[in-house]
Amino acid sequence: MLCSSSHKPLCECPSVSPVRQATHAYTPLSDADITRIHDASLTVLERTGVEVTSAEALAIFQQAGAAIDPDRSRVFLPRGMVEDVLAQACHRFTLAGRDEAHDLDMGGERVYMGTGGAAISVLDLDGTVRESRLTDIAEFARLVDCLHNIHFYQIPVVARDIPDHLHDINQVYAALSNTTKHIQTNLNSLSSARDVMALATMVAGSPAALAAHPFLSFVTCCVNSPLRYDPLPTALMIELVRNDLPVAISCAPITGMTAPMALAGSLVQINAEVLSGLVLANLVRPGARILAGYVPTVADHRQGGVAVGTPEFALMNAAAAQLAHFYDIPIYNSAGTADSKLPDVQAGYEKAMTSTIAALSGANFIHHTAGMLESLLCVASEQYVIDDDINGSVMRLVRGIEVDDQTLSVDVIDEVCNGGQFYLENSQTLELMRSECFYPRITDRKPRIDWEAKGSLDMRERARHRACTILTTHQPTRLPAAVDQAIRARFEILLPPELSGSPIPLGYPVQLPERIVEAEEAEFAVYECDRR
Amino acid sequence: MSLIEEIRQAVIVGDAPDAKAKVEQALNDNLTADTVLREGLIDAMREVGQLFEEGDFFVPEMLIAARAMKGALDLLKPHLVEEGVEPLGKVAIGTVKGDLHDIGKSLVAMMMEGAGFELVDLGVDVSPDKFISVIQDGADIVAMSALLTTTMPNMKLIIEEIEAAGLREQVVVMVGGAPVTQAFADQIGADGYAADASSAARKAQELIGR
Numbered sequence: 251m252l253c254s255s256s257h258k259p260l261c262e263c264p265s266v267s268p269v270r271q272a273t274h275a276y277t278p279l280s281d282a283d284i285t286r287i288h289d290a291s292l293t294v295l296e297r298t299g300v301e302v303t304s305a306e307a308l309a310i311f312q313q314a315g316a317a318i319d320p321d322r323s324r325v326f327l328p329r330g331m332v333e334d335v336l337a338q339a340c341h342r343f344t345l346a347g348r349d350e351a352h353d354l355d356m357g358g359e360r361v362y363m364g365t366g367g368a369a370i371s372v373l374d375l376d377g378t379v380r381e382s383r384l385t386d387i388a389e390f391a392r393l394v395d396c397l398h399n400i401h402f403y404q405i406p407v408v409a410r411d412i413p414d415h416l417h418d419i420n421q422v423y424a425a426l427s428n429t430t431k432h433i434q435t436n437l438n439s440l441s442s443a444r445d446v447m448a449l450a451t452m453v454a455g456s457p458a459a460l461a462a463h464p465f466l467s468f469v470t471c472c473v474n475s476p477l478r479y480d481p482l483p484t485a486l487m488i489e490l491v492r493n494d495l496p497v498a499i500s501c502a503p504i505t506g507m508t509a510p511m512a513l514a515g516s517l518v519q520i521n522a523e524v525l526s527g528l529v530l531a532n533l534v535r536p537g538a539r540i541l542a543g544y545v546p547t548v549a550d551h552r553q554g555g556v557a558v559g560t561p562e563f564a565l566m567n568a569a570a571a572q573l574a575h576f577y578d579i580p581i582y583n584s585a586g587t588a589d590s591k592l593p594d595v596q597a598g599y600e601k602a603m604t605s606t607i608a609a610l611s612g613a614n615f616i617h618h619t620a621g622m623l624e625s626l627l628c629v630a631s632e633q634y635v636i637d638d639d640i641n642g643s644v645m646r647l648v649r650g651i652e653v654d655d656q657t658l659s660v661d662v663i664d665e666v667c668n669g670g671q672f673y674l675e676n677s678q679t680l681e682l683m684r685s686e687c688f689y690p691r692i693t694d695r696k697p698r699i700d701w702e703a704k705g706s707l708d709m710r711e712r713a714r715h716r717a718c719t720i721l722t723t724h725q726p727t728r729l730p731a732a733v734d735q736a737i738r739a740r741f742e743i744l745l746p747p748e749l750s751g752s753p754i755p756l757g758y759p760v761q762l763p764e765r766i767v768e769a770e771e772a773e774f775a776v777y778e779c780d781r782r
Numbered sequence: 783m784s785l786i787e788e789i790r791q792a793v794i795v796g797d798a799p800d801a802k803a804k805v806e807q808a809l810n811d812n813l814t815a816d817t818v819l820r821e822g823l824i825d826a827m828r829e830v831g832q833l834f835e836e837g838d839f840f841v842p843e844m845l846i847a848a849r850a851m852k853g854a855l856d857l858l859k860p861h862l863v864e865e866g867v868e869p870l871g872k873v874a875i876g877t878v879k880g881d882l883h884d885i886g887k888s889l890v891a892m893m894m895e896g897a898g899f900e901l902v903d904l905g906v907d908v909s910p911d912k913f914i915s916v917i918q919d920g921a922d923i924v925a926m927s928a929l930l931t932t933t934m935p936n937m938k939l940i941i942e943e944i945e946a947a948g949l950r951e952q953v954v955v956m957v958g959g960a961p962v963t964q965a966f967a968d969q970i971g972a973d974g975y976a977a978d979a980s981s982a983a984r985k986a987q988e989l990i991g992r
């Protein structure tokens with residue numbers, strides 16, 4: 251059953267909601283803990299060192315004064331050297347949106363929540379699970395473009411229906427032409443890195459314009475824990491940094507598997523890994539725009555699987571934010587992760603818990619906060635819509651309570667209690683009611699009778715409905731036609747033109763289960779009834 | 783407690799030195815290697831597997847039990863040969879070229895070892911030639927792991943190379959890893975697929991027909 255695209259668009263895409271400074275709201279580590287973890291990490295770098303097989307990276311470390319054991323390809327970083335190089339690190343920079351309303355101000359405790367990447371399957375709106383494909387990257391980008399509590403778009407799935415060597419260029423193109431939010435991607439080879447940089451330069455106008463207004467950034471998983479450098483992502487990171495592009499250097503050890511079982515020990519190791527990456531990047535280009543990528547993962551030792559919807563994952567992500575704040579370097583970490591296979595109660599609690607904790611810790615670039623299910627293996631359209639509500643609520647928590655002469659409201663209280671009836675009609679209410687509270691889009695707070703009249707839909711069903719509405723109606727800002735044509739002429743682009751250059755056609759097909767389509771009609775009936 | 787029971791307990795709690803000492807004692811007491819293997823080691827691992835499936839045992843506990851089992855088995859091996867007991871078979875396992883994910887592969891290796899197979903762990907980023915040469919060296923099962931959609935096609939390539947080398951008839955090919963499915967296994971002509979480590983070991987036993 252197709253959901254019709256004839257109704258009024260629900261999505262008016264207002265500008266991004268204000269992203270305020272967090273206030274050290276959640277800090278699982280004490281100052282003394284932070285110093286001890288920092289100190290232990292430096293000991294690890296000096297005593298155990300990191301394994302580096304890439305000749306280029308080895309030479310860079312050696313030249314800067316690191317001790318090398320060539321037989322074991324091990325690099326030992328003296329404390330002083332780490333501290334000296336870190337002193338040159340970049341503390342604050344902008345990750346741009348193609349529309350500058352979506353610019354992200356990285357650093358301090360400014361919080362942004364976006365999507366995370368490289369899932370391999372999609373749970374469709376009709377409930378089936380299938381392999382992810384290129385068109386998904388365009389569709390999810392269009393969805394995210396419309397969901398304003400999702401602040402950036404890391405390419406969420408792998409295009410499994412196109413040849414490997416065309417992945418990077420096509421994925422970036424599909425994202426760029428469907429959202430004006432900041433885009434982040436990973437890369438599979440040096441040659442495709444050059445293609446992607448060329449494409450981004452065509453969109454920006456020049457390499458200098460791209461560097462000045464980087465609407466595209468990159469994630470490179472340089473470290474294969476424990477403390478081993480993976481040559482390809484390392485080479486990619488070096489190349490990107492040389493081209494003055496922003497890069498997240500991501501490290502993802504797993505407690506009790508590729509990192510110590512003790513959470514503190516896991517933090518020591520990941521911190522050592524991240525610091526060594528920051529050192530390498532700053533040796534390549536002092537002051538390089540780097541996001542310190544902490545992905546401190548947990549294993550469920552009952553089965554051996556990776557578990558990301560867990561309290562320990564949340565705790566370590568918050569602790570990682572504290573470490574990054576200690577170094578005053580922007581952080582890339584994760585939340586909104588779930589191990590559940592579908593948007594159910596489990597997914598809801600996993601996401602709300604991990605997102606709340608990470609955001610309240612003041613992390614900057616929090617990825618995976620939308621769409622993701624099944625321990626990073628699967629995404630679902632309706633989950634993006636649900637997570638938009640969760641993220642909005644979480645961002646409201648981040649904003650906290652503003653206390654000043656006005657908000658203390660002594661005069662208002664006096665006024666209302668001496669003559670007024672309720673605060674309902676008070677001018678303060680009218681002034682603040684929209685900004686003081688967050689109003690989630692699909693979360694239900696209506697009376698039961700109204701809820702029943704609209705088909706008694708649960709959150710997941712309502713989310714499917716909204717996803718369908720957005721996908722059938724939302725027209726994103728495309729790339730300028732001339733640029734789009736030039737890109738299509740230069741690269742082997744496999745995305746159908748109706749998903750990039752032209753407007754979304756009326757009657758655009760999206761599959762929805764029968765029950766939700768019927769409810770949609772019921773909603774329409776209620777609307778009619780109200781008017782009479 | 784009988785000596786066999788003591789061996790079982792030593793394996794279950796993963797006490798490798800104790801398991802070895804008790805096996806030595808059993809051999810001195812003229813218990814047959816076959817009895818020690820079946821009633822002691824294999825039965826212990828069966829119980830460990832059950833405890834694991836019920837959620838009482840965690841992966842690291844299973845790992846040390848498998849290690850204890852392997853140590854004891856090495857001691858038994860020459861005696862088993864003497865008694866003419868057929869070994870279960872030799873499994874060569876590795877993560878395919880381009881792929882560095884090795885946690886799942888290592889769990890599968892551990893479970894197979896626990897089930898009594900002889901294991902050759904080829905590690906990660908394993909080239910097709912390595913799989914070929916290990917078959918030439920007598921591996922009965924080749925088990926390949928892939929966690930990336932981009933490295934999955936290498937499994938098909940390896941099967942083709944095994945065919946080209948004329949070795950396909952003499953080896954059982956198993957595949958697995960998060961993106962791998964039964965349908966994919968069928969499509970590339972693998973003999974077996976399993977979604978997790980314990981079913982991988984069961985599948986291997988089934989495929990080898992012992």
Ligand code: B12
Pocket residue numbers: 367368369370408436469470471473474475483501502503504508553554555556624625626627880881882883884885886887889890925926927928929930931932956957958959960961974975976977978979980982
């Ligand atoms: C841990 C992890 C890593 C670790 C690996 C550490 C290590 N030493 O293995 C690190 C951080 C290094 C890593 C790196 C990368 N990873 Co990774 N990784 C994962 C993660 C989170 C968990 C994998 C895991 O260990 N699971 C636990 C084990 C126990 O489960 P398992 O491997 O599935 O194994 C079980 C079964 O599958 C089966 N099985 C496994 N093998 C076999 C073999 C046989 C014969 C049989 C019968 C059964 C069987 O039994 C096992 C035990 O029950 C997955 C997501 C996920 N949930 O799977 C992503 C994931 C696989 N990685 C991914 C990516 C993108 C990468 C990188 C490319 C990152 C990057 N952006 O640069 C690199 C690639 C490195 C490389 N060249 O291989 C993507 C895959 C995308 C794709 N195209 O397929 C995933 C899905 C995450 C994501 N959403 O982004 N990764």
